[in-house]
Amino acid sequence: MENIAVIGLGQFGTQIAISLTQKGFEVTAIDQNKDVIMNIKDMVSDSVIVDSTDEKDMRAINIHSVDKVIVAMGSNVQASLLTTALLQRMGIKKIYVRAINPLQESILKSMSIDYIINIEKEMGIQFSNSISTKNINKYIEISDRHSIIDTVVPEFLIGKALKELHLRSHYGINVVGIKTRVPEVDDTGEIRYSIKMMDIPDPNYPLRKNDLLVMFGTDEKLNSFLAKDS
Amino acid sequence: MENIAVIGLGQFGTQIAISLTQKGFEVTAIDQNKDVIMNIKDMVSDSVIVDSTDEKDMRAINIHSVDKVIVAMGSNVQASLLTTALLQRMGIKKIYVRAINPLQESILKSMSIDYIINIEKEMGIQFSNSISTKNINKYIEISDRHSIIDTVVPEFLIGKALKELHLRSHYGINVVGIKTRVPEVDDTGEIRYSIKMMDIPDPNYPLRKNDLLVMFGTDEKLNSFLAKDS
């Protein structure tokens, strides 16, 4: 299993370290703050208190033996850049670095860092997409023109099945999922509804009011399809 | 067109304000810092320098006339909570609030705030997903079992067309897109390749080495499909 080091255990770094450990990776959490390491050590494979800008200490912990290193510090731009430069000098091939502003991004690009992530910018874009589509619950862009969205079944499709609708040939959109409310009995014997997504959209299932369609297509086709109902 | 106010123009708030303005929304940017407002005012519909925890000033700028308010402050948790409480007291219906830790999230939940966004946590999860799938360039979860991924065309499919492959009936996965390298001539007359995604995947197109397939399905089906090639 892959060996990944996460340096800088702020909120973002901590979430990565925990998620990757849950996925079965060998995760080494690195931070200079003892309390931070104390809080995370039971949730990751390995953790160490070290200043990631210190070459001697970084060599001592054998960091060049990992497959990937994630430099996850946010506000401490100086530590992030120095750590990145050090990792490069030590010959680490796969370095992922978080940037919090465009200037830091351009410095990282000139250092030939392939994977730069600006979480405030990326989430700002994703959030604007999700808030700007009426009746649409989730909206993520897959290319600069394609998206996958989640929308309530439009009025004009209620009671019809995908098989008879030919949405791909008529509207150029691909329905990849149907989410429907499923009754479940909880431990108090109460019936509660939860939203479940079919493994594969059932082409014969008559769509119900309040079901959700997960659709893929170009923004243009999705928008004209959605415009049909209003 | 909808009227949206964004309060707290840090990196996240600024990106939202700019993206929503580009999408044609009437965006009012609100921040107590004059320099911040000076930097953003040409990129949004309207902007105002005000302390969002001050009821008198907030009433004076007529904030209760907007459709949605986004409380985008990050580290200033106190200002964020006080602003949210004030907006609720003023009767604003659609309030979206950023939280930077679980305690703040639980406070917002007890205030019945519907939309809470923790960008470090959300991006930590998305990033772990994208880094943990070999050969896979982008990996976003659509439900707790379904994902949309981006992967290099596996060896065993090279030269074949989707039409003859029946990937949905054989593997339970839905190919929603094909990305291929397209030669373009730049202004110096050089030929450069850029990756373009077909509007709709062409069922007759023989897949080439290094094309990318964008696929949707349950994680289980996607993983077994990907395992075929290794």
Ligand SMILES: Nc1ncnc2c1ncn2[C@@H]1O[C@H](COP(=O)(O)OP(=O)(O)OP(=O)(O)O)[C@@H](O)[C@H]1O
């Ligand atoms: N030189 C360094 N070596 C090791 N760890 C460091 C170094 N500099 C900073 N850190 C650690 O990085 C962590 C995150 O720091 P920083 O303040 O930059 O992030 P943040 O902006 O709060 O992150 P987030 O937005 O993810 O919460 C801290 O726990 C800090 O101890």
Ligand SMILES: Nc1ncnc2c1ncn2[C@@H]1O[C@H](COP(=O)(O)OP(=O)(O)OP(=O)(O)O)[C@@H](O)[C@H]1O
């Ligand atoms: N009471 C307030 N009224 C108006 N604006 C405020 C108030 N408090 C903070 N702000 C503004 O919110 C903005 C963001 O502040 P904050 O430091 O909380 O975010 P941040 O953590 O830096 O955000 P990001 O991670 O998005 O860059 C600042 O421009 C600040 O002036």
